[in-house]
Amino acid sequence: MNRSDCPISNALDHLGDKWSLLIIRDLALFGKRSYSALQGSAEGIATNILSSRLASLEASQLLTKAPDPADKRRQIYRLTEAGKDLLPILLEMILWSAKHNPGDLAIPDDLVQMAANDRAGLLARLRERIDSDSF
Amino acid sequence: MNRSDCPISNALDHLGDKWSLLIIRDLALFGKRSYSALQGSAEGIATNILSSRLASLEASQLLTKAPDPADKRRQIYRLTEAGKDLLPILLEMILWSAKHNPGDLAIPDDLVQMAANDRAGLLARLRERIDSDSF
DNA sequence: CGATTTAACTTGCATAAAGCAAGTTACTAT
DNA sequence: ATAGTAACTTGCTTTATGCAAGTTAAATCG
Numbered sequence: 001m002n003r004s005d006c007p008i009s010n011a012l013d014h015l016g017d018k019w020s021l022l023i024i025r026d027l028a029l030f031g032k033r034s035y036s037a038l039q040g041s042a043e044g045i046a047t048n049i050l051s052s053r054l055a056s057l058e059a060s061q062l063l064t065k066a067p068d069p070a071d072k073r074r075q076i077y078r079l080t081e082a083g084k085d086l087l088p089i090l091l092e093m094i095l096w097s098a099k100h101n102p103g104d105l106a107i108p109d110d111l112v113q114m115a116a117n118d119r120a121g122l123l124a125r126l127r128e129r130i131d132s133d134s135f
Numbered sequence: 136m137n138r139s140d141c142p143i144s145n146a147l148d149h150l151g152d153k154w155s156l157l158i159i160r161d162l163a164l165f166g167k168r169s170y171s172a173l174q175g176s177a178e179g180i181a182t183n184i185l186s187s188r189l190a191s192l193e194a195s196q197l198l199t200k201a202p203d204p205a206d207k208r209r210q211i212y213r214l215t216e217a218g219k220d221l222l223p224i225l226l227e228m229i230l231w232s233a234k235h236n237p238g239d240l241a242i243p244d245d246l247v248q249m250a251a252n253d254r255a256g257l258l259a260r261l262r263e264r265i266d267s268d269s270f
Numbered sequence: 271c272g273a274t275t276t277a278a279c280t281t282g283c284a285t286a287a288a289g290c291a292a293g294t295t296a297c298t299a300t
Numbered sequence: 301a302t303a304g305t306a307a308c309t310t311g312c313t314t315t316a317t318g319c320a321a322g323t324t325a326a327a328t329c330g
Contacts, residue, residue, distance in 0.1 A: 002237075002239075003177070003178040003179075004177040004178050005239055005240050006157075006160070006177060006178075006240070007228065007229045007231075007232030007236075007243075008156065008157065008160050008228045008229060008232070009157060009177070009178055010232045010237070011228040011229075011231055011232050012153055012156060012157065012228070013153075016153040016156070017151060017152065017153070017316090017317095018147055018148075018151040018152070018317090019317095021147055021151070022141075022144060022147065025141075025143050034277080034278090035277070035278050035279075036276085036278075039278095042138075042139040042144070043138040043144055044138075045318095046317075046318050046319065046320095047278085047280090047319095048279085048280075048281085048317085048318080048319090049316090049318070050279095051278085051279060051280080052317095071276095071277085071326080071327070072325080072326055072327085073276070073277045073278070073325065073327065074276095074278080074326090075277085075278070075279095082231075085231055085234060085235065086231060088227040088231070089224060089227045089228060089231060090143055092223040092224045093142065093143045093146040093224060094142045094143060094146075096142075096146055096217075096220055096221065096223070096224060097142030097143070097146050098142060099217075099220060100217045100220065102137075104140055105140050105141070105142050105145055106140040106141060106142070108142075152288095153288090154288095169306080169307090170307050170308075171306060171307075174307095180289095181288075181289050181290065181291095182307085182308070182309090183288085183289080183290090183309070183310085184287090184288060184289070185308095186307085186308060186309080187287090187288095206297080206298075206306085207296080207297060207298085208295095208296065208305070208306045209297090209305095209306065209307080210306085210307070210308095
């Protein structure tokens with residue numbers, strides 16, 4: 001699993017595929033918490049892939065899975081602190097795409113604006129929203 | 136190729152695999168410019184994969200390929216401005232791994248320190264190093 | 271209470287991407 | 301002229317992704 005002792009390589013060992021960061025995005029930015037909500041994402045991940053990615057993210061300790069006390073069919077997926085700490089990476093990806101927008105992207109301009117004015121504050125507010133589940 | 140109009144998804148459409156960002160890292164942080172130098176990286180990319188990744192990064196306009204005037208066997212790979220703009224993403228990956236270091240990573244402490252003190256200045260200096268090729 | 275839905279998966283099979291070893295071509299150095 | 305180097309490509313095997321259908325347990329509906 002660890003290809004080298006490079007910190008970038010290490011991050012990519014956990015996140016370097018087409019789906020992991022989209023799942024993190026759904027949890028961190030869209031407040032999704034259930035398997036079916038995650039499956040309903042715009043990009044359309046196959047159910048077996050979602051299952052395997054969730055398992056690997058859980059193994060990497062980026063998220064946790066816990067049964068919903070109110071509905072025993074349901075599992076609740078939550079970001080760990082390490083998972084929440086991926087917010088800056090997500091933000092930089094948004095800013096990069098905003099800057100190099102091929103023209104058809106849905107850029108959240110307010111967020112880009114806040115990032116320019118008060119990056120630290122924005123990240124704090126995004127994290128607070130995760131913690132308080134106020135999406 | 137475009138899975139959705141989400142900016143994060145867009146970034147991952149170009150970079151979401153195990154190798155692309157390592158190649159960008161080698162160009163941006165280690166000053167590598169040739170095929171053979173890139174192939175010599177710690178992680179050991181297979182030559183056919185390196186070839187296909189370079190082609191896709193070039194197609195995504197993150198790097199350019201140009202013949203070396205001094206040695207006609209040689210091709211020089213360089214980051215475009217869009218490629219250089221990936222520096223913040225690389226930096227955040229380093230910071231994330233530094234914070235969640237599994238214990239065996241080679242963390243550049245000086246860089247982590249500078250990021251904490253003067254992030255914008257650090258990014259400016261890293262970019263300047265690329266432009267002046269002073270590695 | 272039994273029948274239908276819903277949630278969270280798993281299984282089996284097809285296709286696409288990654289990885290390995292060897293080979294090719296054009297140029298450079300000896 | 302000969303040997304080496306740089307930048308690849310080719311053929312084959314292995315692994316990962318993707319699709320469609322099926323399973324299980326719990327909740328809801330009539």
